[in-house]
Amino acid sequence: MKSSRAIVLLLLLLAGGFTLGTTLQPRTTHWTDREPSDSLMKVLLGDSRRMFANHFFVKADITFHSGYYPSIFDQARQAEEKDSDVAHAGEQESKQLEQGFLGPPTDWIDRFAATSAPRCTRIFKAGTRARFCPG
C-alpha cells in the first residue's frame, strides 16, 4: 500500500472517530451522572469514600487527644471488662472515667507515667473531659 493512500485512510478513520465522538458525547451524559468535573477521588471511588471516613475520623480524634487514645489492646480489654460488668452496670463507671482507658496504675512506673500522660483537657472545656476523652 502506498503511503499516501495509507495516510488518507488514517485521516478517514480519524474523521470517523471525530464524527462519532460528536454524536456520542451528548448521549453519554444521560447514561449516568458520573460528572467529569468531579474531583479525582470522587471519579475513582464515588460514594464509597464514606467507607474510609471512619478511619480518617479516628485519626483526627487521636490528633485532637494529643495521642492519648486507646490502642486495639486497650479496646479489647475494655470490651472484656464491659462484658463482665454487665450485671453491675454503673458501679465502676465513675471510677473508670477518673482513671481513663488505661485503668489503675499497676506499679510505681505506671503511676509516674500517668502524671506525664497527654490529656485532652486543653482541647475541651473543663468539666466535659470525662465525656469526650476516650475510655
Next chain:
Amino acid sequence: MNTVSALAGVVIKELYRRKDFYVLFVLTAVLTLSMGMINFFNDPKIVEDLKEICLLLIWISALVIALTTAARQIPAERENRTVFPLLAKPVTRGQVILGKFLGCWLAVGVALVVFYVFFGVLSGSREHAWPVLKYVQAFWLQWVMLAVVIALVLFGSVVFTSAAENVTICFFVVLGILLLAGHLNTVALQQPEPARTLLYSFYFVIPHLEWFDVRDLVIYNTWAPVPWVDCLLATLYAAVYVTLFLFAGWLVFRRKSLTAS
C-alpha cells in the same frame, strides 16, 4: 482467518499460564470480601459502596491485565527470536498484529467474565436483585473500551523499543484520558480563539475511554439501562479507534527491521 485465530489461541493460553490474572483476581476478591465484612455506621446503603469498591478494583485489574498482556506480545517475540520462524510460515505481518490483538482482547474478555461473575454473585447475595441486563451492558462497554486500550498498546509496542517503556507511556496516556479528557471541553471554552477551536477539536479527536465508564449503572438501582442505539454507537466508536491504531501499527510494523539490536 485460521491463522489469526491460531495466533489468538496462543495468546489466550499464555494468559492462563501466567500468574497475573490469578493474583489480581484473588486480590480483588480478598479486598472486596474484607470490605464486605465490615459494617460502617450501620449504613443500609453500604452495599452500594461495596459495589463501587469492587468495580474500581475490577477496572484497575482489567486495565493492568490488558496493558501487560498486550505490551509484551511483539517485543517478546522479537527478544526470543520466535518472530522469525513465525513469519517464515505463510503468516503476514498484518495477520500477526490482528492475531495478537484478537488474542489479547479475548483473553481480557475471559478475565472480565470471571470478575463480573464474582461481582454479580457478591452484589446479588447482598441485594437479592439480579439486573443482568445492566451487568451485560457494563461488561460490554468495558470490554469494548479495553479493545481500544489493547490496540493502542499494540501500536505502542511496534513504536517503542522496550515493553516497559510502552507500558509506562500507555498507562499514563490511558489514565490521563480516563481522568482528564472529560475536562478538555470545559477548558477549551475558556480559551481565546483559535486555541478554543483547536482544543475543542483535539477533545473530539482523542478516544474518550471515560465515556465507557458506566459503573453507576450497576451500583445504583435508580438508573435505566443504556439505550441499545447508544451501545451500538459506542461500539462503533471503539471499533473506529481500534482499526485506526491497528492500521497505524501495521504501517509501522510492515517496514520495521526485526533484527535484534
